[in-house]
Amino acid sequence: DVKVTQSSRYLVKRTGEKVFLECVQDMDHENMFWYRQDPGLGLRLIYFSYDVKMKEKGDIPEGYSVSREKKERFSLILESASTNQTSMYLCASSFMGRGRTEAFFGQGTRLTVV
Amino acid sequence: DAKTTQPPSMDCAEGRAANLPCNHSTISGNEYVYWYRQIHSQGPQYIIHGLKNNETNEMASLIITEDRKSSTLILPHATLRDTAVYYCIVRSANAGGTSYGKLTFGQGTILTVHP
16 A cells, blocks of 8 residues: 655644654655645645655745655755644655556644644 | 636435536646545545546546536445545646646535435
């Protein structure tokens, strides 16, 4: 079974802290994604990566950065956490190319910034 | 990617078929229709996808109209565990290019299956 593992299920951080959310996938997928999900706003794409060291901004990249040094790992970084970044964060991965390219999601990290 | 429109909510009786519609009138020829669902407090789960032909798997059936401007996800015998938010997504099938692979979620349809 494909596994997308997020490092923490729940996280509480203070305003101004630098926060790292880690995601690891075990299926050799080229694509990896970070989303945040908020009530009434659905899932919004923050960043995605289609190869090692390659990244593209999604719809709401402000206040976030990402790192992909190895194919299986995609990190989301909150440079200086703020209370409006309190949210559920979801990581996903998928193959690139034709055919079956569905995305697999992790269980999510519920981040609270106080 | 083409935008999709789904009803915000639907109800279904347990054991009956649930038919979830999706409009994607601006879909282009190389775009697939994907369906995901999200059960409360979990990450979204892939259900099915298709290009032109109808598709069926162990979870559901996907009916795509001939003009490809709309589709219907069918859960043939809904159970209480099928209560979830269902997302219809249109996604490019072209390999290569940085926009490939990007998944854009709309608001989805909240399906409630009741006894």
